[in-house]
Amino acid sequence: MKNPKNQKRIKNCTKCGREFPATIEYFHKLRGGLRATCKECSIDYSKRYGKEKRKINKQYWKNHTPFNSNKMKRCCGCDKEYPKTRKYWNKNICNKDGLINCCKRCNMIIRRINTSDITFNNRKMTLQDFYHHWKQCEGCCEICGTKLELFTSERVKIACIDHDHKTNKFRGIICRNCNLILGCASDNLLILFKACKFLLK
Numbered sequence: 001m002k003n004p005k006n007q008k009r010i011k012n013c014t015k016c017g018r019e020f021p022a023t024i025e026y027f028h029k030l031r032g033g034l035r036a037t038c039k040e041c042s043i044d045y046s047k048r049y050g051k052e053k054r055k056i057n058k059q060y061w062k063n064h065t066p067f068n069s070n071k072m073k074r075c076c077g078c079d080k081e082y083p084k085t086r087k088y089w090n091k092n093i094c095n096k097d098g099l100i101n102c103c104k105r106c107n108m109i110i111r112r113i114n115t116s117d118i119t120f121n122n123r124k125m126t127l128q129d130f131y132h133h134w135k136q137c138e139g140c141c142e143i144c145g146t147k148l149e150l151f152t153s154e155r156v157k158i159a160c161i162d163h164d165h166k167t168n169k170f171r172g173i174i175c176r177n178c179n180l181i182l183g184c185a186s187d188n189l190l191i192l193f194k195a196c197k198f199l200l201k
Contacts, residue, residue, distance in 0.1 A: 015041035057093060066091060066098030073099060077106030077127045078150070102127075105150040109161070118163045120170045130161065133173060141175035148175060 011022035015037040020026035027034035028042055035042060066089075072081045073089065082088035082103055090107060092100040100107060109130055112118075118125040139148050139159075148159040160179040162171045165187065174182075185191040 013038040013041055015045070060093055064098055073097070075101075075103040075106055077102040077110070078131060112161055116161075116163060117168050118161065118170050119168050125170055129170075130173075133170075134159070137173055141178055142172040143174050143178040146175045146177075148173070 009022040010019050011027065011034065012019055013036075018038065020038055022034060024034070026038050028039055029035075037045070066084065067086055068084045071084045073084050074081045080103075084097075084099065088103050088105075089099045090104055091098055095101065102110070106127060110127055113125050113127070113130070120126070120129040140146065141148055146157065149157045150159060152158060155176050158176050159173050160176055162174050162179060162182065163169060164171060181192075185195070
């Protein structure tokens with residue numbers, strides 16, 4: 001008599017009805033075990049769903065124009081009003097007005113904070129922390145004193161969030177040029193000190 005423990009468990013795909021061994025080779029993982037559909041059917045569905053979604057989105061934006069320079073929208077991040085133009089807002093099909101809730105700059109700040117896991121006072125930094133510090137430094141670079149802007153095409157005036165790459169601790173808001181200086185020196189005090197001595201020659 002065969003030992004049931006040595007027999008491979010068989011699982012039916014709910015989409016195509018075919019039988020496969022119940023392993024991750026044929027089924028994608030789920031928290032509770034394996035997906036109900038096989039890998040082939042799951043991938044095929046994802047491709048078709050993505051294609052249909054892009055088609056629907058294209059049709060939607062063809063008939064709906066969320067941008068209107070005569071209307072204003074308040075950002076939920078910086079709490080300022082901006083015209084409903086491409087300069088300040090990104091599109092979002094899920095919202096009634098077809099635009100995201102926070103302006104482009106706040107959205108960029110959120111992404112920057114989230115991707116770097118920057119900490120502020122021993123906790124994860126938030127958008128409110130950024131604007132609190134922005135008011136404290138009066139919108140100027142904390143190294144050279146350059147007046148910074150949140151919406152600008154001039155790279156020199158772009159506000160950069162500086163942080164310690166080892167501890168992820170927030171250090172301050174600086175301009176792009178000062179951020180490049182620190183980055184090129186790898187945050188090494190000795191290199192920066194030698195550079196100062198070189199300039200004093």
